[in-house]
Amino acid sequence: MKLSLFTIAAAALAVAPAHAETLRAADAAQLAAASARAKPGDTIVLADGVWRDAQLVVEARGTAAAPITVTAQTRGKVILSGASNLRIGGEHLVVAGLVFRDGYSPTKEVIALRRDSKTVASNVRLTEIVIDRFNQPDRRAEDIWVALYGADNRVDHSWFAGKGNAGVTLAVIRPKGDARENRHRIDHNYFGPRPPLGSNGGETIRIGTSHESLSNSRTVVEQNLFERCDGEVEIISVKSGANIIRENLIVESQGSIVLRHGNGNIVERNVIRGNGKPHTGGIRIINRDQIVRGNYIERVAGTDFTSAIAVMNGVPNSPINRYHQVANAVIENNSIIDSARITLGAGADAERSAPPVASRFAGNLIRSTLDPFRFDGDASGISFAGNMSSFNPPAQVAGGVTRSTKDFAATKGGLLYLPGSTAGAPQDLVPLKRADAGPSWYPKVVASAPFKGGRDVAVAPGALEQAVRAAGAGDTLRLAPGTYRVATPIAITRPLTIFGPADARISFAAPTLFQLGEGGSLKLDGVSISGSAAPRTPGNAIVRAAPRSTIANYTVMLDNVTVADLASPGFDVIATTPATFADRIDVRLSRFSNITGAIVAAAAERGKDGLYPAELVRITKSRIADVGRIVDVARLGTDESTFGPAVEITDNDVTGGGTPAVRLSGVQSATITGNGFARAGVIDVAHSVGFPVTNIRCNRLTGTPAPRLAKLYAQGSPVVTLDTPATEATCATRS
Incomplete structure (x- = not known):
């Protein structure tokens, strides 16, 4: 049952001693003084208003019968902004109703349940707290929003949403050498959108680390809503033992519940709805004695590590920070509905060579038009019994999976089941109601398209810069025919579309035409752009990402655009920059000629931590002549915690240009199909770790060398599809 602040306060008064006081504080110093004075049953009321640059400390000791409460005067109207944070030490405290917004923590934690290393918190309740886009200025700077000691x-x-810099949203901290049981409870919270980080370190919840992972935490994560939590491959990362993850609702979130380290965890009665979104996953199982039961997993599109169910191979005699062998896993009475994959022996390679043993896959219900089972390694250590499916099961599970041709029905909670069968999630399972997560007074995030919802604005030649400065988010600037001469870079700090006929021509005399800033995204539609008047200096660009780190991810789209005469050295069309991240760079139906640089230069990140600058780079149905490079995309290092980058180059006509024509390093998904390459440079692909997928097929190569592939590291299992005489014949038939 959800309790309001007023209910909390009333309950506190009901059990408070007759001499309980109400103390008031209007700044950090007054709060510290009130905390030092407070006795069991007292309430400290924080004055409404903006508390800027407030480093708050609460250290007090209540009792179980009479906790000390620290609360906003009016819930949601105490705003911590600027360089602000909160540290809590002591016991039997309730902290309620605060909002962190428009700032960032000056330390590594926004809220820490410890005063210092010697004064940690116990029996403390944080309720109706909001942390809203409270991010470090540098997306690579790491902090934790809520650290539970x-x-x-x-x-x-x-309510926690909009974390754009590195670091876990909420973490259970189990310091090295401290193996205590934590017994925390994390419930009825709203974990809202977290955009892809573009590197490791983007978990939403993490329980422990590898150091003390073989001891028990006994933390419970239940009845939370996770919505579009896309930070990295692990949404909930369990790195300790005896934890319970139950009755959560996970919606359109890229990644999985991952039992990464630790033994004896239970994952039960969760509802996971991917809605077909790429890389949405289910539950990944590693280590001993894990129980995964009664979960409902629907339309998740992930494969390999993010399969609906992924049972991993382990490392023999594994170090504490690698992959312990799966043993005694119980996977039972789960419903897996219309999902892409169930992977057994996931990650099997020369290092991860220990298959699952003494494990059971029983009573599960699987609906799919195709067989979703994939065996990446030896699955003989998993027994199968009492499972039901809508497809013909593979030979490896013969006798343990039975096909049914019955129609599925829906429970009152809207979940599918097979009438007359006990297989699958329990029929009394009901998804968490959206209204039951988070504080009722703070709205949940509503998804919006970046280039919609604004005004249509007519723009005449000579007025482009002024129109951009006056534009609002989502506006479309419609250019009249004519020449638009631009002398200085145009700053883009909000989503904006610039639309015009082909005879709306933009000529610029600056090193950069459009300079993205924080919050800026750009769509160019129909216009023509010439770089002939740009300075003859190296490194020019038409669209350039922000020069400094940005938190908000950006999008760049070029649709039916003509670009010509970028003749100075290294003149790019779209150039990414370090510490910025594009959700999408999308080019279609456009024309490019006489360009010395790249259409998409996305190799700006140079670190070895798996950083990369764009999730998706796509160029399709365009004509490309005498261009130095079509795309240059790099992801460096050996980390496996992200999905991208993905590159799609399809149905383009390419003539001439530099070599390599395409350069990809560490790209996780590459599709280069249906293109014509005449007298062009080589396609150069270097594979990294994990399971990169490269599909180079049905391209017409005239006077162009065959693609060149390399493998950067010994580990990793790239999946490569290249044209052969047989596939070339198939391509010719389809053309």
């Missing part, structure tokens, strides 16, 4: 603490009915 100590034991028996609770975080409930709170």
Whole structure:
């Protein structure tokens, strides 16, 4: 049952001693003084208003019968902004109703349940707390929004969304050498959109680290809503033992619940709905004695590590930070509906060579038009019994999976089941109601398209810069025919579309035409752009990402655009920059000629931590002549915690240009199909770790060398499809 602040306060008064006081504070110093004075049953009321650059400390000791409460005067109207944070030490405290917004923590934690390393919190409740896009200025700077130290603490009915810099949203901290049981409870919270980070370190919840992972935490994560939490491959990362993850609702979130380290965890009665979104996953199983039961997983599109169910191979005699062998896993009575993959022996390679043993896959219900099972390694250590499917099961599970041709029905909660069968998730399972997560007074995020919802604005030649400065988010600037001469870079700080006929010609005399800033995204539609007047200096670009780190991810789209005469050295069309991240760079139906640089230069990140600058780079149905490079995309290092980058180059006509024509390094998904390459440079692909997928097929190569592939590291299993005489014949038939 959800409790308002007023209910909390009333309950506190009901059990408070007759001499309980109400103390008031209007700044950090007054709060510290009130905390030092507070006795069991007292309430400290924080004055409404903006508390800027407020580093708050609460250290007090209540009792179980009479906790000390620290609360906003009016829920949601105490705003912590600027360089602000909160540290809590002591026991039997309730902290409620605060909002962190328009700032960032000056330390590594926004809220820490410890005063210092010697004064940790126990029996502390954080309720109806909001942390809204409270990010470090540099997306690579790491912090934790809520760090749970100590034991028996609770975080409930709170709101966390928009984390754009590195670091876990909420973490249970189990320091090395401290193997205590934590017994925290994390419930009824709203974990809203977290955009792809573009590197490791983007988990939404993490329980422990590898150091003490073989000891138990006993933390419970239940009845939370996770919506579009896309930070990295692990949404909930379990790195300790005896935890319970139950009755959560996960919606359109890229990644999985991952039992990464630790033994004896239970994942039960969760509802996971991918809605077909790429890379949405289910539950990944590693280590011993894990129980995965009664979960409902529908339309998740992930494969390999993010399959609906992924049972991993382990490393023999594994170091504490690698992959312990799966043993005694119980996977039972789960419903896996219309999902892409069930992977057994996931990650099997020369290092991860220990298959699952003594494990059971029983009573599960699987609906799919095609067989979703994939065996990446030896699955003989998994027994199968009592499973039902809508497809003909593979030979490896013969006798343990039975096909049914019955129609499925829906429960009152809207979940599918097979009438007359006990297989699958329990029919009394009901997805968490959206209204039951987070504080009722703070709205949940509504998805919006970046280039829609604004005004249509007519623009005449000579007025482009002024129109951009006056534009609002989502506006479309419609250019009249004529020449638009631009002398200085145009700053783009909000989503904006510039639309015009082909005879709306933009000529610029600056090193950059459009300079993206924080919050900026750009769509160019129909216009013609010439770089002939740009300075003859190296490194020019038409669209350039922000020069400094940005938190908001950006999008660049070129649709039916003509670009010519970028003749100075290294003149790019779209140039990414370090510490910025594009959700999408999308080019279609456009024409490019006489360009010395790249259409998409996305190799700006040079670190070895798996950083990369764009999730998706796509060029399709365009004509490309005498261009130095079509795309240059790099992801360096050996980290496996992200999905991208993905590159799609399809149905283009390419003539001439530099070599290599395409350069991809560490790209996780590459599709280069249906293109014509005449007298062009080589396609150069270097594979990294994980399971990169490269599909180079049905291209017409005239006076162009065959693609060149390399493998950067010994580990990793790239999946490569290249044209052969047989596939070339198939391509010719289809053309």
